Amino acid sequence: MQEKGTISIHTENIFPIIKKFLYSDHEIFLRELVSNAVDATQKIKRLAQLGQYSGELGDTTIEVAFDKDKKTITITDKGLGMTAEEIKKYINQIAFSGATEFVEKFKDAKDANEIIGKFGLGFYSAFMVAKTVEINTLSYQEGAEPARWTCDGSTEFEISEGDRKERGTEITLHINEDSEEFLDKWKLQGILDKYAKFLPVPIKFGTKTESVEDGVDDKGEKKWKSVEVDNIINTTSPIWTKSPSDLKDEDYLAFYKELYPMSEDPLFWIHLNVDYPFNLTGVLYFPKVKNDFEFQKNKIKLFSRQVFITDEVKDIVPEFLMLLHGVIDSPDIPLNVSRSFLQADGNVKKINNYITKKVADKLGELFKKGRKVYEEKWNDIGLFVKYGMISEDKFAEKGKDFTLLKNTKGELFTLPEYKEKVSAIQTDKEGNTIYLYATDADKQDAFIQSAGKKDYDVLLMDSPIDSHFIQHLETKEEKTQLKRVDADVVDKLIQKEDNYENLLTEEQSNKVKEIFEKAINSQTYSVAVEGLSPEELPVTVTMDEFMRRMKDMAQMGGGMSFYGAMPDNYKVAINGNHPVIDKVLKAESEEDQTRLAKQAFDLALLSQGLLKGKDLTEFVKRSVELI
Numbered sequence: 001m002q003e004k005g006t007i008s009i010h011t012e013n014i015f016p017i018i019k020k021f022l023y024s025d026h027e028i029f030l031r032e033l034v035s036n037a038v039d040a041t042q043k044i045k046r047l048a049q050l051g052q053y054s055g056e057l058g059d060t061t062i063e064v065a066f067d068k069d070k071k072t073i074t075i076t077d078k079g080l081g082m083t084a085e086e087i088k089k090y091i092n093q094i095a096f097s098g099a100t101e102f103v104e105k106f107k108d109a110k111d112a113n114e115i116i117g118k119f120g121l122g123f124y125s126a127f128m129v130a131k132t133v134e135i136n137t138l139s140y141q142e143g144a145e146p147a148r149w150t151c152d153g154s155t156e157f158e159i160s161e162g163d164r165k166e167r168g169t170e171i172t173l174h175i176n177e178d179s180e181e182f183l184d185k186w187k188l189q190g191i192l193d194k195y196a197k198f199l200p201v202p203i204k205f206g207t208k209t210e211s212v213e214d215g216v217d218d219k220g221e222k223k224w225k226s227v228e229v230d231n232i233i234n235t236t237s238p239i240w241t242k243s244p245s246d247l248k249d250e251d252y253l254a255f256y257k258e259l260y261p262m263s264e265d266p267l268f269w270i271h272l273n274v275d276y277p278f279n280l281t282g283v284l285y286f287p288k289v290k291n292d293f294e295f296q297k298n299k300i301k302l303f304s305r306q307v308f309i310t311d312e313v314k315d316i317v318p319e320f321l322m323l324l325h326g327v328i329d330s331p332d333i334p335l336n337v338s339r340s341f342l343q344a345d346g347n348v349k350k351i352n353n354y355i356t357k358k359v360a361d362k363l364g365e366l367f368k369k370g371r372k373v374y375e376e377k378w379n380d381i382g383l384f385v386k387y388g389m390i391s392e393d394k395f396a397e398k399g400k401d402f403t404l405l406k407n408t409k410g411e412l413f414t415l416p417e418y419k420e421k422v423s424a425i426q427t428d429k430e431g432n433t434i435y436l437y438a439t440d441a442d443k444q445d446a447f448i449q450s451a452g453k454k455d456y457d458v459l460l461m462d463s464p465i466d467s468h469f470i471q472h473l474e475t476k477e478e479k480t481q482l483k484r485v486d487a488d489v490v491d492k493l494i495q496k497e498d499n500y501e502n503l504l505t506e507e508q509s510n511k512v513k514e515i516f517e518k519a520i521n522s523q524t525y526s527v528a529v530e531g532l533s534p535e536e537l538p539v540t541v542t543m544d545e546f547m548r549r550m551k552d553m554a555q556m557g558g559g560m561s562f563y564g565a566m567p568d569n570y571k572v573a574i575n576g577n578h579p580v581i582d583k584v585l586k587a588e589s590e591e592d593q594t595r596l597a598k599q600a601f602d603l604a605l606l607s608q609g610l611l612k613g614k615d616l617t618e619f620v621k622r623s624v625e626l627i
């Protein structure tokens, strides 16, 4: 039997195209050929199970080998093999719908994955690195003849009788000059580690030396000897393929260490396992997230039937879950299509929702089962939960039960608990509940103290995500506003009916205003005389909540550049009911008035860390004089 023919693709130039356009990730050839070998092995096992193959299965280890001198790489399996007819059918008639479509599409293809998958070119990716490819195969079918196929990268192929005695297929690549880098042990080992580490059939790549016990010596101590054993590069049953009930914490932790050898232990994990309406397994780990928002993205590895595909899971996993680590394995994710298609894909959306739900359920369960432990972990997971609350409505629905708010005393509350805690006392005359918050407990201490005197609670919102989270809370919590504790004097932050009246006359108030404006002498501050409790500070410097938020947003590049360009503007609230102000009014000379006013104003600045440089030096000098 000898036959020559033309591969039926109706276009002469497919190989130059493959070589040229798939160049960037040509290491994929090994993934494709090894997965074909795995498929062929799985198929024969299945046939045996179904009773359609009654021969011996034998050892089905797949072997990858290379020969530097002959410049070959071979992939050998003991799978179901192919007859000459099957080669013609499966290999020659490249499994893609239309050559013209292919030639049209390849122009826009961004990566090899896109072409390979879409057009069923897995096998042909061999031509990215080989000038000639040979198939030697023997089908499992009774009476099958071995067959050999060779192709030199043109559209011509040759099929002849083969000499393979054992069931299965051996693919030999005669590596081209440009690709000789692949004829290297470490290079190949690296590629196999990346793509084949968890394939379900053992894969042998050379041998390795191991020490084994070798009896005892004269003194009765154990002896060791070195032996060469097969170097099996993969774990055939990684934990995500097992049932959670068969696994212990140690197994999950060991697997984590295997994936990320340098990382700290994760906080906890979720075992995913669903087979309807799509198929997905995996284990997702919650790493310790640092508060500095340094997202460690691209840590989730995506597999399809245990073949590694990518660690860019951007469109498959919701954005806020990109912080997680671990693996997802799904044959239902269209791996080889463009990103825009992926986003529109129904399965991808469902998978997205499923993962979100699972993560939310897990957090809810952890919270319910052991609130104390959950609270201890809050520093690590808070950022993540808040991110989820802001970005995913589905998560937010469940998340409201386990999202915690922390106050400046370090106490933690759920959202409903907090509402209940503060609503009685922190509701203003309009019926809005005001949550007070500090972003820097040290700098805003004077204001926190003032709020404390009124028994108001102050939340601590000091993580970078909090400015967004605050807005989220305002939209979700009914009749609730959040105000930074230094946005105004405390009585103005939460306005009640029974606020203090200003005991100064209008004339006196105007005079005080005039004295302070002169003493401060800056456009940055606008002075107002108010009736506050005599317990409050004589002078308070604040920045309006709205203005500050807009400026913060401008700073973060949130498109509020108009506000960013405005000069800082602070409000100076003079407490008309404070004895010091009375003193200012009654000071003997104009000079004394200015001096006292300036001193009171500087003290206000000082308490907020706003007094700096020359002004601070002058303040100290003036204070010394006053003593």
Ligand SMILES: Nc1ncnc2c1ncn2[C@@H]1O[C@H](COP(=O)(O)OP(=O)(O)OP(=O)(O)O)[C@@H](O)[C@H]1O
Residues within 6 Å of the ligand: 032, 036, 037, 040, 077, 079, 080, 081, 082, 090, 091, 095, 116, 117, 119, 120, 121, 122, 123, 124, 169
């Ligand atoms: N090692 C092998 N043993 C048996 N049959 C094989 C082997 N390699 C390839 N084949 C046959 O050749 C066909 C074409 O392989 P190819 O890799 O091009 O596409 P595929 O595996 O069907 O799809 P894809 O790789 O794009 O997911 C396979 O479907 C299979 O029938």
